[in-house]
Amino acid sequence: MSESRDSSHSSPHSPSYCASYCSSYYAATIHQASDYPQLEGDQRVDVAIIGGGFTGVNIAIELAERGFQVAVVEANKIGWGASGRNGGQVTGSLSGQDAMLKQLGKRLGQENAEDFVWNLRWRGHRIIRQRVDKYAIPCDLKFGHLQAAYKPSHINELRRDYEASQQHEIGQHVEWLDAPATANVIGTSLYHGAIRNNFNMHLHPLNLCLGEARAAASLGVKLFEHSPVLDILHGDTPAVVTAKGRVIADSVVLAGNAYHRLERKALQGKLFPAALGIVTTAPLTEAQQASVNPEDLAVYDTRFVLDYYRLTADGRLLFGGGANYSGKPSADIGAELRPRLEHTFPQLKGMALDFQWQGMAGIVINRIPQLGKLSPNVFYAQGYSGHGIATSHIVSEIMANAVSGQLKEFDLFANMHHWRIPVSERIGNGLLSAGMWYYQLREKLR
Ligand SMILES: Cc1cc2nc3c(=O)[nH]c(=O)nc-3n(C[C@H](O)[C@H](O)[C@H](O)COP(=O)(O)OP(=O)(O)OC[C@H]3O[C@@H](n4cnc5c(N)ncnc54)[C@H](O)[C@@H]3O)c2cc1C
Incomplete structure (x- = not known):
C-alpha cells in the first residue's frame, strides 16, 4: 500500500463538505459503514x-434513553470529524483541568472543586465502557496506558499526579515506573520515568462512533448524513436549516x-481549529511489535505538544504528534511525523507508512x-483541546441533563470565564501559533 494523502480534508476556513471519510487507517477498517439519509x-x-x-451522537443516546425524540444532522458522515480520526487514547487528562480548578475553587471551595474535577477526569471511562458493553460495539477496546516523562524536569509533575492517584480508588490501577522499568514496557530509551495506568484505554474511535450511532438509531434517533446545517432559526421552537430540509x-x-462556521457573532474568537496529524506504519512483524510495544499500551509523553502512539488491532504502529495551529491542514503529515517516529523507535527506520491523515481539534485558550x-x-x-474522547462522553451527559432541565453541572461550565480574541479567525490562529510557540520554547528551556 502506498502513502495516501488526506485529500478529503477540508479547512474550516473554507468548508467544503465531503461525501466520504479521509483516507485513514480507521476508514479502511470500518466494521459496519453507515448509510443514513439526507x-x-x-x-x-x-x-x-x-x-x-462523539458529542452529538452521545447527547442523542443520552436523551433518547430518557424518552426524548431526537434528530442528529451531520454535514458529512457519522464520525467524519475529529471523532473518527483521533489517536484513540481514552485517558484521564481533562483539558484545562488546572484553569478549571482555579475558577471552581473560588465558587465551590478548593476541596469541593478538587473532588469535582478529579471525578470528572474518570467519568468518561465509565460511560464509554457501559456504552460498548450495553450496545455490543466492536471497537478494539483495550486497557493500559503510559504517560512518559520526556525530560528529567517533567518527573516531578508526573510524580505528583501519581501520588494524587494513590489517594483515590483509581490508585489500584496506577503504577510508577522509573526509567529502566519504563524501558522494559516500551521499546525506547527516550523516557525518564512514566505512570502506567491500566484504567485508561485505547480503541478504534471511528468504529466506536459508528457503533454509538447505531445504538442511537436503535433507540429511535433520526440520523441524517450529507446534510450541512446552513442556519439555526432561534425562537420558541428553534429549527436547523439545511439546503433541502429543516x-x-x-x-x-x-x-x-x-x-x-455557524453563529459567528456569538462564537467567533472563542475556539481555534488546530490540525493534528497521524500516520500508521505497514503491519509490523510479531518481533517488531514485541520490540516497540510488548504490552500493547497506548503511550503519550509529557510535552505541551506531545507525541502519542499505540499498536492497531492489525499490528501497525499508529503515531501522532505535533500540531499546526495556523488553522490550515499541513502539507505532508508523513514527512513531518517520520523523524519523530524514528527518533522514538530507531528500530523502525525506513518503515513504510501506509496511511497518513489529519483532523481538526478545537483549541480553547484556557x-x-x-x-x-x-x-x-x-x-x-x-x-476539548485535543483530549476529547472521554471528555465528549462526559459533556454529552452534562448537556443531556441540561436539555432535560438539570442545569447544575452545565451552569458550572457555562459560567467559566473564557478568553475571546475578537479578531478574524486567520489573525486569531496567528496569535494562537505565537502563544503556542512561546509555551514550547519555555518548555525547551526547562
Ligand atoms: C488527529 C487527532 C488526534 C486526537 N487524538 C485524541 C486522543 O488520542 N484522545 C482524545 O481523548 N482526544 C483526541 N483528539 C480529540 C478528539 O478527537 C475530539 O476532542 C473529539 O472527537 C471531538 O468530538 P466532537 O463530536 O465534539 O467533534 P467532531 O468529531 O469534530 O464532530 C463534529 C461534527 O460536526 C459536523 N459538522 C460541522 N459543521 C456542521 C454543520 N454546519 N452541519 C452539520 N454538521 C456539521 C462535522 O462534519 C463533524 O462530523 C484528537 C483529535 C485529532 C484531530
Whole structure:
C-alpha cells in the first residue's frame, strides 16, 4: 500500500463538505459503514443536534434513553470529524483541568472543586465502557496506558499526579515506573520515568462512533448524513436549516466543534481549529511489535505538544504528534511525523507508512471545554483541546441533563470565564501559533 494523502480534508476556513471519510487507517477498517439519509423536508422532534461526532451522537443516546425524540444532522458522515480520526487514547487528562480548578475553587471551595474535577477526569471511562458493553460495539477496546516523562524536569509533575492517584480508588490501577522499568514496557530509551495506568484505554474511535450511532438509531434517533446545517432559526421552537430540509425542535444543540462556521457573532474568537496529524506504519512483524510495544499500551509523553502512539488491532504502529495551529491542514503529515517516529523507535527506520491523515481539534485558550447557550433553548458544546474522547462522553451527559432541565453541572461550565480574541479567525490562529510557540520554547528551556 502506498502513502495516501488526506485529500478529503477540508479547512474550516473554507468548508467544503465531503461525501466520504479521509483516507485513514480507521476508514479502511470500518466494521459496519453507515448509510443514513439526507435531510429532506420538515421533521419535528424534541431535540435537534448539529454534528455527528462523539458529542452529538452521545447527547442523542443520552436523551433518547430518557424518552426524548431526537434528530442528529451531520454535514458529512457519522464520525467524519475529529471523532473518527483521533489517536484513540481514552485517558484521564481533562483539558484545562488546572484553569478549571482555579475558577471552581473560588465558587465551590478548593476541596469541593478538587473532588469535582478529579471525578470528572474518570467519568468518561465509565460511560464509554457501559456504552460498548450495553450496545455490543466492536471497537478494539483495550486497557493500559503510559504517560512518559520526556525530560528529567517533567518527573516531578508526573510524580505528583501519581501520588494524587494513590489517594483515590483509581490508585489500584496506577503504577510508577522509573526509567529502566519504563524501558522494559516500551521499546525506547527516550523516557525518564512514566505512570502506567491500566484504567485508561485505547480503541478504534471511528468504529466506536459508528457503533454509538447505531445504538442511537436503535433507540429511535433520526440520523441524517450529507446534510450541512446552513442556519439555526432561534425562537420558541428553534429549527436547523439545511439546503433541502429543516428540523424543528423544542431545543437545539450545536456540536460541530472545530468544523462548523455557524453563529459567528456569538462564537467567533472563542475556539481555534488546530490540525493534528497521524500516520500508521505497514503491519509490523510479531518481533517488531514485541520490540516497540510488548504490552500493547497506548503511550503519550509529557510535552505541551506531545507525541502519542499505540499498536492497531492489525499490528501497525499508529503515531501522532505535533500540531499546526495556523488553522490550515499541513502539507505532508508523513514527512513531518517520520523523524519523530524514528527518533522514538530507531528500530523502525525506513518503515513504510501506509496511511497518513489529519483532523481538526478545537483549541480553547484556557483549555476549559466550552458549554453554553446561544439563546434560551439553543445550546452549544465544544473545545476539548485535543483530549476529547472521554471528555465528549462526559459533556454529552452534562448537556443531556441540561436539555432535560438539570442545569447544575452545565451552569458550572457555562459560567467559566473564557478568553475571546475578537479578531478574524486567520489573525486569531496567528496569535494562537505565537502563544503556542512561546509555551514550547519555555518548555525547551526547562
Ligand atoms: C488527529 C487527532 C488526534 C486526537 N487524538 C485524541 C486522543 O488520542 N484522545 C482524545 O481523548 N482526544 C483526541 N483528539 C480529540 C478528539 O478527537 C475530539 O476532542 C473529539 O472527537 C471531538 O468530538 P466532537 O463530536 O465534539 O467533534 P467532531 O468529531 O469534530 O464532530 C463534529 C461534527 O460536526 C459536523 N459538522 C460541522 N459543521 C456542521 C454543520 N454546519 N452541519 C452539520 N454538521 C456539521 C462535522 O462534519 C463533524 O462530523 C484528537 C483529535 C485529532 C484531530
